[in-house]
Amino acid sequence: MPWNLNSGSPIFVQIIEHLQIDIVSGKYKPGDKLPSVRDLAGEAGVNPNTMQKALSDLESTGLVHSERTSGRFITEDDNMIKNLRKSLVDVQIEKFFKSMEKLGFTGEEILELVKEYSQK
């Protein structure tokens, strides 16, 4: 099943987001080896050049690193993964608040609604 890359933003950006979630959620653990570019491209259903670009981008942030002959690995720096999780959470919360505000709720009302929901 190819990855769901349906939004209008650049495909390599969507690939990066997808891989970040895979790392944060523990699908790939710290120190794990990533599949090859070709295999990942096949799995995602994307052009290998685009996958390559996304991986180079992740490399420049330090989240993955490549060993010259043996492939690409996830960072073993737990702090970096924790920080990534935190920033992904921020993105989700911001999105949620924005759409709730569109529906006309204030910050306090939203908090109350979230509380109610979590107790259901």
Add this chain to the structure above:
Amino acid sequence: MNNLLEIQGLSKTYGSVTALNDVSLSIEPGHIIGLLGPNGSGKTTLIKIICGLLQPNTGTVLVDGNLAGSANSKAAISYLPDKTYLDEDMKIESIISMFDYFYDDFDMDRAMEMLSSLNINPKATLKTLSKGNQEKVHLIVVMSRRAKLYILDEPIAGVDPAAREYILRTIISNYEPSASMIIATHLIADVEPVLDEAIFLQNGSIKLFKPIDEIRAENGQSVEGLFKEVYRC
């Protein structure tokens, strides 16, 4: 020259109708390019000239350094036409051996593997297959060559979504950095993730030739979204 395809000042008219008007473009190895445009925009004419099946009025086309239509240029191109030319009284396995005999770069193992993945019986006669499966057979023999330039004219239009996904995956996994591919299609959303670049043709001219992600970044929408906007009827 390193370009796999080099087109300069190409024009083609059919009587008083202009099909292509001063088209120039070059394609490097290792790229998958979508040739997009509404009906009658010149996609198939452009493809047929690259394959040496039509003569342009003006302009030159070089395929891997060879003039279009020359034996070397034809050997470099694996072409899936918009209409199948395979003899429907032939068995699939005979079609495969014909291609194997005809093309030095034919990969028999690859062909057999794709047939079995798509559940097509090699012993069957082509005409006993559904329209979609006949298209798959033609696509399989075209994709089983190890060519430099693959040109696919509407490769997935008649096949079901699951097979489409398989075919696109096959294109990705058989991709070689030394080869390039041109895919003409209306099913933009399906092919968009596998493309490097898109060419928009309009009334025989190139309106746009850009990397997919650049198009998305500039317009904040998918290539299909932009297509609908540009060609709004």
